[in-house]
Amino acid sequence: MSKILVAYFSASGTTAGVAKDLANAIHADLYEIRPAVPYTQADLNWNDKKSRSSVEMSDKSSRPALANKDADIAGHEVILLGFPIWWYVAPTIINTFLESYDFSGKKIVLFATSGGSGFGKTVAGLKGSVSADTQIIEGRMLNGKLSESELKKWVESL
Numbered sequence: 001m002s003k004i005l006v007a008y009f010s011a012s013g014t015t016a017g018v019a020k021d022l023a024n025a026i027h028a029d030l031y032e033i034r035p036a037v038p039y040t041q042a043d044l045n046w047n048d049k050k051s052r053s054s055v056e057m058s059d060k061s062s063r064p065a066l067a068n069k070d071a072d073i074a075g076h077e078v079i080l081l082g083f084p085i086w087w088y089v090a091p092t093i094i095n096t097f098l099e100s101y102d103f104s105g106k107k108i109v110l111f112a113t114s115g116g117s118g119f120g121k122t123v124a125g126l127k128g129s130v131s132a133d134t135q136i137i138e139g140r141m142l143n144g145k146l147s148e149s150e151l152k153k154w155v156e157s158l
Helices: 014-026 052-058 092-099 122-127 148-156
Strands: 004-008 029-032 078-084 107-113 135-141
Touching: 004 014, 014 029, 014 078, 014 107, 014 148, 052 092, 078 092, 092 122, 107 122, 122 135
Parallel strands: 004 029, 004 078, 078 107, 107 135
Antiparallel strands: none
16 A cells, blocks of 8 residues: 555544544544634534635635645655535635645545535546646545444555
8 A cells, every 4th residue: 555644624523533533544644634714613504605614615716724734745645635525515625725735646535524415526626726647536425434444445445
């Protein structure tokens, strides 16, 4: 297995739990993508068109600022990139993350958590944020508690 980084964004803790389990199962490095301004419950209110997440997701050019830009991308060949699905795509902070580093020649495999939707057009929405020689692959929805062996088997199949 090549050197792997599990990078993730989690607004409510669900994706964080999955990312930590995944990194532990495959003995990978772990990196949290954190927004400069953390999301509150009010920010995540999908029913409020003026909530922060609703405003960001309705503007495809939105790029929420990162709190940290110290991920060791150069030291990894494969990045397992995790996030919650928002409006059938990745939150725009994932575009911010991808645009903040050089992923040339890297393989990015997506994993996500969701209350019910799938990846939708996530890959298409992220491709413009990396160089043409970066491979982005729709990986897997990792909802619920998966065993260590299931996580290992999935990563080995990549």
